[in-house]
Amino acid sequence: MTLAENSEPILYAQKVSRYFGGLKALEKVDLFVKKQEIMGLIGPNGAGKTTLFNLFTGHYQPSEGEITFLQEKIGGLKPYAIIKKGIARTFQNIRLFGQMTALENVLIGRHCRLQTGLTGAILRRPRDKQEEKEAEEAAVEFLKFVGLDGKKREKARNLSYGEQRRLEISRALASNPALLLLDEPAAGMNPQETTALMKLISKIRDDMEKTILLIEHDMKVVMGISERIAVLDYGKKIAEGTPREIQSNEDVIRAYLGDTA
């Protein structure tokens, strides 16, 4: 917490808008994420949270506004280029490579840090073998970090729901990102799994020194681990602040509970 308070922002969104035809999914959203902080992004369904993630990871291009990551403009880059810059994500509805093993899934996460191309694959030169060996060792470490090293030969689709969530986080971490975007990591988890997940997220920040931006509906999680929270409603940012400030913010309460509350 102390580090995050004084540190530089690594991600900046300036007046970012995204329109789908006439629908304003996001309108002039300003957001920054500081180095090594855990930031929460909340808001009712359809508020534009995932759209914002999709803008950060290059799945959508902003209609207006600019996104800066580590002093570099990343608007217009493709997803496969953005992960190389250091932004990795997980998905709201788990998107693993079901027929591949847990280890192979994590190795795909490392793809952007490896070199071997077609020639290397066919010739298997010493450096290709070396690279593959190191990648596999690193992948095992990432599996170990989320407690899945015992399941490395298991196909992703045969893992339990909670394990799949953790594997997705491990796969994202394998790309060695500076910023990790988690889209509803606690969705569908039971209380024990949720507690373990909160510990894991804190560990990722503390031990791996990552910056984390997460979307979450489970208030226990968001309020419990975020240092700052931004609230979106109908594509606009309606509030930003510490968990305590957000909990007492009237706009937020209105957005969640309606005018009568």
Place this chain on the structure above:
Amino acid sequence: MISAYYLQVMILVGINIIMATSLNLVVGYTGQLSIGHAAFMSIGAYTAALVTLNLGLPFALSLLAGAFVAMLFGILIGMPTLKLKGDYLAIATLGFGEIVRIVFLNLKITGGAVGLRGIPKETTLLWVIVAAIFTLFILKRVLKSRVGRAFIAIREDETAAETMGINSTYYKVLSFGVGAFFAGLGGGLFAHYFRYIHPNSFGFMRSIEQLCMVVLGGLGNMTGAIIGALLVTSIPELLRASAEYRLVFYGAILIIMMRVRPQGIWGEKVVAGRGGWRDSKLFKRWTNNDRKLKGL
């Protein structure tokens, strides 16, 4: 000695193994439905034959020339069409196959509707076996690498693959190019065995036949593609006795297969719905572990 008839069947099986496994790379592993594989075979066949006839290069070099030209076309065709998905890609590759056939039918250098004759008979069983082993060796190496992982990831979930740093257009074109390379190799062997090639030798039906081998054997599985090539080549021969009914039997086998075992004989990827019999308790008890499911 083996009789000439059996020799011919064996050579055809060998060539079809090359065709089926290379098509499997594109369809089964990368998940891109192509029904124009025979077009690349014809490009390889014509190139290799023309090189042999006009330049008199050694056989191995003509084969390589055919394979490389086919690969070049694979890359050129792949770049615009692989942006399409599923059915649309299938139709585009079908269209490409027809264009190639009609171009060969009208070009002077390829002999037009007469085809190319008098190609020296160079293909022997040994050549076919060596070429098939070479194909399998390279495909296996590619699949067991960073590149192969990227192919499979695209098949599994293209959006997630892109998010994890895979330039899906690049890898799809690469897969298409490698597949076309070996299709061209198979074409060269074909031309130098039958000594006569005609545009209609590589029509739509041949592409479908090759797709049948892959689907029947099992998508995304090399052993499956080999078995598929073996069966689809030899079953019509075995049914030759019943003459005009053999295509009926052949069709019936395909329908029954799709009904009973949609994932193919050796396949693990369930095409229609979940839970093939490999997922059943009985099968797991029988195999005791699922080691086989994890092999390539």
